[in-house]
Amino acid sequence: MRVARYTTGQEPSYGIVQSDPDTMQSSWIAQIHGDPLYTPVAGTGNRVELEEVRLLAPVIPRSKIIGIGRNYAEHARELGHELPSEPLMFLVPNTAVIGPDDPVVIPPQTSECHYEGELAVVIGRMCKDVPAQQAASVIFGYTCANDVTARDLQRSDAQWARAKGFDTFCPLGPWIETDLDTTDLGIRTRVDGRTVQDGSTSAMIFDVADLVAYASSVFTLLPGDVILTGTPAGVGPVEAGQRVEVEIDGIGTLANPFVRR
Ligand code: MG
Numbered sequence: 255m256r257v258a259r260y261t262t263g264q265e266p267s268y269g270i271v272q273s274d275p276d277t278m279q280s281s282w283i284a285q286i287h288g289d290p291l292y293t294p295v296a297g298t299g300n301r302v303e304l305e306e307v308r309l310l311a312p313v314i315p316r317s318k319i320i321g322i323g324r325n326y327a328e329h330a331r332e333l334g335h336e337l338p339s340e341p342l343m344f345l346v347p348n349t350a351v352i353g354p355d356d357p358v359v360i361p362p363q364t365s366e367c368h369y370e371g372e373l374a375v376v377i378g379r380m381c382k383d384v385p386a387q388q389a390a391s392v393i394f395g396y397t398c399a400n401d402v403t404a405r406d407l408q409r410s411d412a413q414w415a416r417a418k419g420f421d422t423f424c425p426l427g428p429w430i431e432t433d434l435d436t437t438d439l440g441i442r443t444r445v446d447g448r449t450v451q452d453g454s455t456s457a458m459i460f461d462v463a464d465l466v467a468y469a470s471s472v473f474t475l476l477p478g479d480v481i482l483t484g485t486p487a488g489v490g491p492v493e494a495g496q497r498v499e500v501e502i503d504g505i506g507t508l509a510n511p512f513v514r515r
Contacts, residue, residue, distance in 0.1 A: 311353035325484025364404035370485035371443035453486025
């Protein structure tokens with residue numbers, strides 16, 4: 255199922271995105287009670303057309319976003335790095351999260367802001383030391399992410415907290431797909447409609463199960479925690495006024511305008 259968080263001008267709600275049986279396009283949302291990360295999914299009986307809602311970030315992590323660097327060999331090479339022998343983790347504050355169509359604000363501290371299209375894993379239950387073979391049991395679902403990076407600050411700072419952590423630097427959406435085989439998903443990024451990244455999750459050095467196992471060997475993972483699984487080759491700059499789309503097969507497309515204030 256596809257779990258969306260949305261508003262029609264009132265308090266945010268969760269719902270299950272339903273497809274038109276003729277076109278198979280996502281077209282309306284069946285509202286559910288509460289937060290599906292914490293309560294069983296039960297419909298309220300209300301229905302709303304997808305085009306009449308504003309989609310919000312499908313999850314606001316209460317605890318943490320775990321980023322993974324250099325998890326695609328071609329991307330590591332394009333930045334001039336060796337391949338990692340174990341996952342390279344960093345943390346992103348939850349205040350960086352925004353939803354579909356929300357503007358990414360390029361801050362004055364950077365003159366080299368990059369997009370990074372990524373598959374995001376949403377954790378569904380509290381866990382620690384999860385074996386890779388059991389990773390699926392702790393995953394709630396998957397969404398698209400843009401791991402926006404101030405590349406100049408990433409080079410100048412020993413830690414990536416600033417380069418990755420500015421407000422609005424972690425767009426998530428458009429919804430969470432709970433039933434997905436992530437072994438070979440096409441992942442594409444477009445800037446103003448031009449394809450700039452065109453990869454497959456099959457090229458990850460460490461797959462989703464490996465990353466859940468590795469992260470949970472360090473941190474207790476909590477419901478709503480998000481793991482960004484790394485970006486394929488083709489990263490590059492984005493300027494104010496441009497629009498970046500991240501599309502992943504089986505999930506959908508996350509689009510955000512970039513602005514300067
Ligand atoms: Mg990244």
